[in-house]
Amino acid sequence: EAQLVESGGGLVQPGGSLRLSCAASGFTFSSWGWHWVRQAPGKGLVWVSYIHPDGSTRYTDSVTGRLTISRDNARSTLYLQMNSLRVEDTAVYYCVRDFFSSIDYWGQGTLVTVSS
Amino acid sequence: DVVMTQSPLSLPVTLGQPASISCRSSQSLLYSDGNTYLSWFHQRPGQSPRRLIYQVSNWDSGVPDRFSGSGSATYFTLEISRVEAEDVGVYYCMQGARWPYTFGQGTKLEIK
Numbered sequence: 573e574a575q576l577v578e579s580g581g582g583l584v585q586p587g588g589s590l591r592l593s594c595a596a597s598g599f600t601f602s603s604w605g606w607h608w609v610r611q612a613p614g615k616g617l618v619w620v621s622y623i624h625p626d627g628s629t630r631y632t633d634s635v636t637g638r639l640t641i642s643r644d645n646a647r648s649t650l651y652l653q654m655n656s657l658r659v660e661d662t663a664v665y666y667c668v669r670d671f672f673s674s675i676d677y678w679g680q681g682t683l684v685t686v687s688s
Numbered sequence: 689d690v691v692m693t694q695s696p697l698s699l700p701v702t703l704g705q706p707a708s709i710s711c712r713s714s715q716s717l718l719y720s721d722g723n724t725y726l727s728w729f730h731q732r733p734g735q736s737p738r739r740l741i742y743q744v745s746n747w748d749s750g751v752p753d754r755f756s757g758s759g760s761a762t763y764f765t766l767e768i769s770r771v772e773a774e775d776v777g778v779y780y781c782m783q784g785a786r787w788p789y790t791f792g793q794g795t796k797l798e799i800k
Contacts, residue, residue, distance in 0.1 A: 607789070617729075617737065617780055619789040632788050666736060673725040673784035676748070678736040 574598035574677055576667045581682030588657050588686070594650040594667030594679055601648035605670035608641060608652050610663035611681070618663075621652065622670065635661075657686045690715050690783050694792035700800045707768040709795045711781035716761045718785070725784040728757055728766045731794075732777040741766065773799060 580592040592608070608620040621641040622630045629641050640653040650667050664681040671677075691714040701707045717724050728741040739748050741757035744764060754769040768775060776799060781792040 616778075616794045617731075617782070617791040619791070622789075630787055670784075671742075673719070673723075674727045674739065674742045675729075675782065675784070675789075676739050676742075678738070680736055 576669070576677055576679035578665065578667050578679045578682035581665065581684045583685045583687065584657055585688050586657060586659055586686055590654045590657065590684060592652040592654065592665055592667075592682055592684070594652075596648045596650065596667075596669075599648070599669065599677075601643075602645035606641075606643065606650045607668045607670055607675060608639075608650075609666045609668055609675070609678075610661075611666070612660075612663045615663075620665070623650070654684070657684075659686050662686045689788055690717075690786050690790050692781055692783055692790050692792040694779075694781060694795050697793060697795055699795055699797045701768075701771045701797060702800045703773065704770050707771050707775075707797060709766045709779055709781075709797075711759075711764045711766070711792050713762045713764075713783055715786065717764075717783050718761055724760060726757075726759065726764050727782045727784065728755075729780045729782060730775075730777055731780065732774075735777075737780065771797070771799070 575597045577595045605624045607622045623641045638656045642651045666681045667679040668675045669677040693712045717726050724744050726744050729737040731737040740751050745757045756767050778794040778796050780794050
């Protein structure tokens with residue numbers, strides 16, 4: 573059964589850093605593109621970042637230069653390095669698979685809270 | 689960025705009655721490969737979203753056939769033929785035709 577399990581969320585002060593991980597199983601991880609999508613408390617879904625199977629990346633404007641997506645195909649794991657965190661980055665972060673310009677599988681999410 | 693606008697934002701429905709949600713995009717979602725990349729998701733309270741429909745009208749595995757998607761270019765609709773209690777939650781449309789992917793604001797379906 574295909575599964576995505578995020579980890580690494582928590583409480584961090586503004587300006588701090590976190591690294592999120594997403595362990596994938598049941599997929600040929602290296603063959604697919606992967607996204608991070610976030611959802612602030614009580615709000616809607618927002619696309620954050622994408623990594624292609626070839627390693628190329630894309631980011632939404634508000635996180636460019638602060639968040640870095642990466643992948644380890646040998647470990648079937650997706651990462652999101654989050655630096656210079658802001659209060660507005662507070663959200664549940666979901667790891668999701670890109671499936672032909674759509675998103676199919678979602679993880680359970682990991683909560684990042686940025687607060688002093 | 690492509691702006692996705694859903695309506696209504698709140699949808700009270702009686703059990704067994706139909707429901708309809710519309711989604712408009714600020715640009716055409718018809719891609720150069722001939723496909724239209726519009727998906728619908730359902731998020732129950734406290735759960736991760738689940739995709740229902742992709743490429744406008746294709747069901748995901750396990751999605752009841754009371755759900756249907758239609759539309760083209762910039763106007764799309766998700767219809768539920770007979771609402772059941774498990775259908776409560778928030779519905780989102782999402783476009784993947786142009787970067788960045790963007791979502792609608794969400795439509796909250798509740799039972800009257």
